[in-house]
Amino acid sequence: MAHIDRLTVYPVKGLDGIDCDTASILEGGTLESDREFALFDADGDVINGKRTDRVHDLETGFDPETTTLTVAPPDGDSLAFDLESAAGRERAADWFSDYFGLEVTLERDRSLGYVDRREMGPSVISTATLREVASWFDDADLTVDSVRRRMRANVEVGGVEPFWEDRFVGEEAPAFEAGDTTLEGVTPCGRCVVPQRDPETGETLEGFRARFLERREATFPDWADEDAFDHYYTLMVIMRIPETDRGGALAVGDSITSTDESASSSDFDDGHTQQVR
Known part of the structure; x- marks a missing residue:
């Protein structure tokens, strides 16, 4: 059966994500803690993996209960920053300024986050899709987890076939319900340079x-x-959560059903044979 297998949010845009059992839906239609913080240069441009591969040299963690960001630089001891306080955010900004060699500020948006598509909501992918993509690069020993970290989705769906999520975009596409929450497909996610890089080293995979x-x-x-x-x-696929469903939550284990009544149960069977062109 189709179900939410994993939920991941990225508290500081461009840095590592954290897995969670539940994720509240904010009034802006995004997930709580997702891209809640972001680093900006003096011109107001965001600093992320699209801009610099130096983000891959950092190992970061985040505790949503204490709003504490931990950073392990490639050379040196780990640091901890209290992002709840203005002083803590300023301290973190000073450290990132030194690290990136830029004048950096650390900003916060609690109602929407600094998602790329601010009128949209969570991103969705299936575990089978990640597995399929990893198989394309088996000669490079690409693992499912490596593809997962390269793609940086919020919602990972289990119990379905590869590219299951593609059915939810298009003029006559259905939506789907995860627990009590409706998610409507808006657009496929065009990829940038980040998926080409090893999430650990930043090294680009040739070809x-x-x-x-x-x-x-x-x-x-x-x-x-x-x-x-x-x-x-x-x-x-980037989804949208209707305003009526905001304020609720998604949870790992939530069952998923299509709103298209014509969809058969085999549409959500991991053993379904996918037609290809």
């Missing part, structure tokens, strides 16, 4: 984009609406 494009086109599902995709360098 990643070309092979990804080739295999994504070859395995693109017949049942997906191709018109909803501008190109094949996409993976995962």
Whole structure:
């Protein structure tokens, strides 16, 4: 049965995510703690993995109960910053300024977060999709967890076939319900340079984009609406949570059902044979 298998939020945009058992839905339609904080330079531009591969040299953690960010730099002792206080955020900004060699501020948005698509909500991908993509790079020993960290989705769905999430975008696409929450597909997620890099080292995997494009086109599902995709360098779907469902929560283990009454139970069977072109 389709279900939420994993929930991940990224408290500081561009840094490591944390897994959680439940995630409250904010008034802006995003998940609590997701991209709640972000680093900006003096021109107001965000600092993240798209901009610099130096983020990969940092191992970070976050405690949502204490709002404490821990940072382990490649050389040196771990540090802890209390992001609840203005003084703690300023201290963290000073450290990141030294690390990146830029004048940096650390900003906070508690109602929406600094998600890229501020009118949208959580990102969704299936475990089977991650597994499929990892198989495209088996000669490079790419693991499912490595692909997971490269793609940085919020909601991971188990019990379904590869690219299951693609069915939820397009003119006549259904939505799905996870527990008591409706999620409506908005757009496929076009990928940037980050998925090409090893999340541990920042090293670029040679030929990643070309092979990804080739295999994504070859395995693109017949049942997906191709018109909803501008190109094949996409993976995962950005969803929207209706205002009426905001204030609720998603939880690991929540069952998932399509709002399309014509969808058969086999649509959510991990053993379903996917048609390819």
